[in-house]
Amino acid sequence: MSHLANADLQRLLAAARSARAQAYVPYSHFAVGAAVLDEQGRVHAGCNVENASYPQGWCAEASALAAMVLAGGRRATAVLVAGPGPATTTPCGGCRQKLREFGDDTLVVIAADPGGIRHTWTLGQLLPESFGPEALAAGQQHSHP
Ligand code: THU
Numbered sequence: 001m002s003h004l005a006n007a008d009l010q011r012l013l014a015a016a017r018s019a020r021a022q023a024y025v026p027y028s029h030f031a032v033g034a035a036v037l038d039e040q041g042r043v044h045a046g047c048n049v050e051n052a053s054y055p056q057g058w059c060a061e062a063s064a065l066a067a068m069v070l071a072g073g074r075r076a077t078a079v080l081v082a083g084p085g086p087a088t089t090t091p092c093g094g095c096r097q098k099l100r101e102f103g104d105d106t107l108v109v110i111a112a113d114p115g116g117i118r119h120t121w122t123l124g125q126l127l128p129e130s131f132g133p134e135a136l137a138a139g140q141q142h143s144h145p
Pocket of ligand 1: 028
């Protein structure tokens with residue numbers, strides 16, 4: 001697992017908690033905040049945003065990644081997801097793939113709740129044998145007209 005400095009861990013935790021407080025969750029009442037650390041050491045946060053047409057809502061991780069991209073970040077080295085507890089809030093399958101776009105198997109994924117850090121994985125553990133941008137680039141070299 002790539003190293004994550006304790007100072008960065010604390011920055012991620014604070015940002016994800018602040019974002020969680022802004023979650024728009026009138027349907028599930030399940031507030032989630034996420035914060036990503038980019039390749040420049042910057043932190044970008046987001047919350048889940050639900051919708052009256054339920055499937056149109058999106059996750060906190062997606063919001064945080066969008067904030068990172070908007071700020072010019074292109075690589076994520078760590079993500080912290082802050083859920084309500086007591087059950088661990090892990091990134092959903094779709095978000096694991098979204099994270100894969102901007103990180104590799106070493107991306108650090110941290111789950112937290114109001115009590116603190118609960119669990120740490122790598123993206124490689126959560127999404128093994130994943131399909132990422134490099135696979136697409138490799139395929140294009142062999143593409144048919
Ligand atoms: N949710 C997230 O934002 N991130 C996760 O990692 C898990 C689930 C949201 C989606 C939905 O708004 C609510 O939590 C309940 O599923």
